[in-house]
Amino acid sequence: MSDFDGEAEFIESVARELRAPVVLTPALDERVMSDVRGAPYGASDGAPRRRFWLVRPVTLRVSPLGGLLAAAGIAAVAVLGTMAAGGGGDGGATAAVAATPAPAIRELPTVAPVANATGPQQVSFVFLAPEASNVSLVGEFNDWDAAATPLARVDARGVWTVTLPLRPGRYLYMFVVDGTEWAPDPAAPVAPDDGFGVPNSVVTVGGRST
Amino acid sequence: MDMSDPALIGRVLEGDVQAYGVLVARYRDRYARYATHMLGNREDAEEVLQDAFVRAYRSLARCADRERFGAWLFRILANRCRTAGGRRGRHERIVVHDDAALVAAAEGPVAERSAWREEIQRALARLDPDQREAFLMKHVEELSYEEMAEITGVGISALKMRVKRACDRMREMLQEVYSV
Numbered sequence: 001m002s003d004f005d006g007e008a009e010f011i012e013s014v015a016r017e018l019r020a021p022v023v024l025t026p027a028l029d030e031r032v033m034s035d036v037r038g039a040p041y042g043a044s045d046g047a048p049r050r051r052f053w054l055v056r057p058v059t060l061r062v063s064p065l066g067g068l069l070a071a072a073g074i075a076a077v078a079v080l081g082t083m084a085a086g087g088g089g090d091g092g093a094t095a096a097v098a099a100t101p102a103p104a105i106r107e108l109p110t111v112a113p114v115a116n117a118t119g120p121q122q123v124s125f126v127f128l129a130p131e132a133s134n135v136s137l138v139g140e141f142n143d144w145d146a147a148a149t150p151l152a153r154v155d156a157r158g159v160w161t162v163t164l165p166l167r168p169g170r171y172l173y174m175f176v177v178d179g180t181e182w183a184p185d186p187a188a189p190v191a192p193d194d195g196f197g198v199p200n201s202v203v204t205v206g207g208r209s210t
Numbered sequence: 211m212d213m214s215d216p217a218l219i220g221r222v223l224e225g226d227v228q229a230y231g232v233l234v235a236r237y238r239d240r241y242a243r244y245a246t247h248m249l250g251n252r253e254d255a256e257e258v259l260q261d262a263f264v265r266a267y268r269s270l271a272r273c274a275d276r277e278r279f280g281a282w283l284f285r286i287l288a289n290r291c292r293t294a295g296g297r298r299g300r301h302e303r304i305v306v307h308d309d310a311a312l313v314a315a316a317e318g319p320v321a322e323r324s325a326w327r328e329e330i331q332r333a334l335a336r337l338d339p340d341q342r343e344a345f346l347m348k349h350v351e352e353l354s355y356e357e358m359a360e361i362t363g364v365g366i367s368a369l370k371m372r373v374k375r376a377c378d379r380m381r382e383m384l385q386e387v388y389s390v
């Protein structure tokens with residue numbers, strides 16, 4: 001027996017032992033299915049669908065890059081709001097948004113500092129998908145629930161948008177197109193792969209300004 | 211009824227939660243084995259496996275290639291195992307001389323085989339997590355290096371090196387165990 005053969009045989013003898021089945025708790029399947037039933041998938045009978053509540057369309061400015069991305073079928077921008085916490089929906093807050101020019105498509109998805117930087121800040125997400133029938137936002141802030149945060153189509157070019165309050169922090173997110181296609185935001189930074197095979201986009205909601 | 215992975219995934223995405231139970235039963239045992247060897251004990255393995263199944267369910271729409279659901283799920287599980295970390299087994303020193311003695315030990319009576327299995331698990335637990343992962347994927351789960359690269363995100367050359375070092379370390383440790 002050569003050294004190589006001996007080593008291969010040895011490793012196989014080890015691997016053979018490790019291939020033996022392990023004994024599992026009989027209730028494992030039920031525990032998994034109980035968790036699954038507690039977090040139903042997508043738009044079925046799970047969390048109630050959140051009504052779209054974009055108060056007023058933020059100023060969108062799709063750069064030439066947007067046209068290129070649109071030509072590719074799908075594109076996204078993140079537009080930033082600067083409304084103070086608790087101000088969502090009132091005239092002052094909306095004025096704050098209007099007073100802040102929306103960044104171009106490559107602007108990083110961060111939120112400008114506000115007076116109450118520890119509270120929720122309004123963050124607008126914009127996605128360009130001319131062919132989509134529906135688009136939703138999923139992320140750590142809504143427990144990746146594809147039914148929780150639908151975007152609304154705001155113009156004929158296929159611009160979809162939603163605004164939601166987020167506390168300062170870093171959040172992973174993606175868009176879901178037509179309920180099945182998960183797409184990162186091409187204008188945003190991506191996080192290291194979390195094991196699902198498609199990198200998430202990252203939005204950073206700023207804390208207190210210094 | 212079509213019970214293939216893509217068909218079951220389609221049913222789940224249409225709201226048939228029970229169809230996911232078929233997928234759980236299909237992959238549970240094999241992946242439990244991997245998790246148990248990676249983490250060193252059944253309780254942690256079950257916890258990680260449960261977490262992986264639930265995460266996969268909640269992200270099922272992100273499984274782009276439904277034909278390869280098993281590989282996709284395995285990737286999630288492997289990541290969860292890495293996060294959970296391993297536990298080191300204790301080790302008793304005994305020494306062995308050659309491959310023939312090692313193979314004989316592996317094929318001996320029941321008591322010897324039980325002891326042999328325990329020593330294998332202890333040696334496995336002493337490997338670096340990266341080496342343990344590579345060894346299990348290659349020699350126990352019998353994945354190709356291409357599949358391993360896809361799952362781990364590590365290059366093939368690096369994976370080959372990890373497997374080689376893992377084999378060398380396993381051999382070295384088990385030789386110590388069975389040498390007097």
